[in-house]
Amino acid sequence: MSEPSILLLAGEASGDHHAASLVRDIKRLAPHVRVTGIGGDKLAEAGMELLHHYREINTIGLSEGLGSLRRILNAYNTMKRELRSGRHSVFIPVDYPDVNIRLCLFAKNAGVKVCYYISPQIWAWRKGRVRKIAARVDRMMTIFPFEETLYRERGVKADFVGHTMVGEIPADLDKQALRTELGIDADRDAVALLPGSRPAEIHRILPVMCKAARIYLDEHPDTEFQLPLAGPHLAGTVRDILAGYDLPVKVHAVEAPRVMGACDSGLVTSGTATLQAALARMPHVVVYIVDKWTWHLAIKVLKPLVMDKDIHVAIANVLSIAAEKETHSGPLKEMLDAGHHIPCQECGRPLFVPERLQDNATPQHLAEWLLRFRAEESLRNATLRGFDLLRGMLAPPGSDRNAARIVMECLGE
Secondary structure, three states: OOOOEEEEEEOOHHHHHHHHHHHHHHHHHOOOOEEEEEEOHHHHHHOOEEEEEHHHOOOOOHHHHHHOHHHHHHHHHHHHHHHHOOOOOEEEEEOOHHHHHHHHHHHHHOOOEEEEEOOOOOOOEOOOHHHHHHHHOOEEEEOOHHHHHHHHOOOOOEEEOOOHHHHHOOOOOOHHHHHHHHOOOOOOEEEEEEOOOOHHHHHHHHHHHHHHHHHHHHHOOOEEEEEEOOOHHHHHHHHHHHOOOOOOEEEEOOOHHHHHHHOOEEEEEOOHHHHHHHHOOOOEEEEEOOOHHHHHHHHHHHHHHHEOOOOOOOHHHHHHHHHHHHHOOOHHHHHHHOOOOEEOOOOOOEEOOOEEEHHHOOHHHHHHHHHHHHHOHHHHHHHHHHHHHHHHHHOOOOHHHOHHHHHHHHHOO
């Protein structure tokens, strides 16, 4: 090899976001290291050469996936050729386990070290995958603290390296300064709408959010709604949907956490944005709606067979439940001690933040929580205290366990 080279695959927006930070850190430590692979605009800006954009392979739901099969296979075959080429010393799979765990086997057989970043969520479903991971992965870098223990107990060399967003979203966001910057009236109630990062998600979820916003607006006419775009390519989709509703919505082309930090509450689609909302200290309801076939498969088939019975879509809830089990403390205890029981609509257990999924994601249910966040000071304060506890749980453990340094070890630099 003429120069040290890393191959990386981030198959969705959240992976692109996290991995971009990792690549920037690698480039600071070793500017001569070449990074290529599949990712998005953020990875390209960080210095990675894109072989394919993640949008070519990023689908959700059965019907959407079939239409993209040719593009997915093309990208998958590109990665296999690269792993067998002899050009790369390290492969960094970023989450996206259904593709990446398979590619880890090709990497292992080709003598390419595997440094997995952002663990597959084996704690949520298909725990049996840990055997494949142990056989195929040299180092696992986790962004949630409980994952390190889980992997180490199963023979995987794992390190909790902290969550990228803790450094990216300051603990002391100045709400009024952000409102001035974004042109949000300081005297009006500001509610965020985050309908997702995929066009299909937005088509399903944004109309429900708009109907909830109308219910809220009828109670509080002083409200202005704020919608941060997940990417410029979504502007047309969002604009077309909003045109069907008579709502005061301001669309922003800035990073979502800045908008969240300026808002009083919000509706947030399941995914990376739920953790951004927690770190930006914005009380919120987590929303998710998929096509009926995918939901039926997940609830009637996959969940009873391979999913953890206590799985929840909001990362804040997963972390809160883990903390409660391990230490009998944390955000969930904070909420319960304040006298607020937020029930899961699927299993009935108490949650830290409300989740409204599929048939339970009605405009009335979403508006109900927004109204409660405005009216109930005790609920709001317990939520904010819980967010602060979450930030402490996700803080990096120290520079010696930095993700970029672990990659450099694997690279032999």
